[in-house]
Amino acid sequence: MPSSQPRNTAPADIADIAEIERALTRISHLLTRAKQHDRTVAAAGVPVDRAAVPLLRLLADADGPMRPGELATRLAVEAPHVTRQLQRLEKAGYVERVPDPDDRRAQRIRLRDSGREAVECLRAVGRRWMDEALSGWSGEERRLLAELVNRMVDDFVAHAAERDHFGIAPK
Numbered sequence: 514m515p516s517s518q519p520r521n522t523a524p525a526d527i528a529d530i531a532e533i534e535r536a537l538t539r540i541s542h543l544l545t546r547a548k549q550h551d552r553t554v555a556a557a558g559v560p561v562d563r564a565a566v567p568l569l570r571l572l573a574d575a576d577g578p579m580r581p582g583e584l585a586t587r588l589a590v591e592a593p594h595v596t597r598q599l600q601r602l603e604k605a606g607y608v609e610r611v612p613d614p615d616d617r618r619a620q621r622i623r624l625r626d627s628g629r630e631a632v633e634c635l636r637a638v639g640r641r642w643m644d645e646a647l648s649g650w651s652g653e654e655r656r657l658l659a660e661l662v663n664r665m666v667d668d669f670v671a672h673a674a675e676r677d678h679f680g681i682a683p684k
Contacts, residue, residue, distance in 0.1 A: 553642075557634035561605070565598050566635060569607060569624070573632040578611050578621035607631055 543549065550563045561569065567588055572579065579587075585595040599622055602608045607628035613619035624632070647655060 553635060553638050557631070557638045559631040559634050561602070561607075561631070564594070565602055568595065568598050568602065569628055569632050569635070572608065572622065572624040573629055575624075578613075578623040580613065580619060580621050584622065602628070 545563070547563065550566070554561060568584060571584060571587055581595050581599060582592055584599075585592040588595065599608060603610065607625060608622050609625050610620040611623050613621050647658075650658070
């Protein structure tokens with residue numbers, strides 16, 4: 514029978530891991546629920562649905578235009594999902610298709626200036642919300658939180674990539 518405890522973790526550490534998991538679940542729910550999205554896009558003045566936001570953010574952070582398949586892979590979603598979102602975002606004027614320099618038959622997706630402005634507006638609303646929520650924290654506490662959260666995300670990304678690389682199925 515498989516254990517519900519992670520391997521190589523001392524019993525005292527299990528409680529810490531459980532608390533981290535609970536906190537991440539709470540914050541994930543809080544930040545991704547429909548009401549929060551509706552308030553964010555209304556405050557930002559950016560009329561996009563929830564599924565479009567990660568796509569816009571990914572394109573904004575990319576070094577250049579990306580293939581739709583690469584977007585789907587990076588977002589861990591099916592390609593038809595990305596295709597539908599890209600059609601909506603293109604119609605709204607946030608993205609555009611450009612020729613793929615490596616394959617003339619293919620196209621890449623580039624964020625237009627209006628798409629960059631939309632992402633910055635969404636991020637500004639999110640930063641303002643976080644600033645208000647953490648207003649009682651000292652500058653040092655915020656700095657430490659930022660450092661630890663970034664470290665955790667880097668470790669999660671590396672762990673996920675390692676599992677994907679070696680074909681390790683989640684337990």
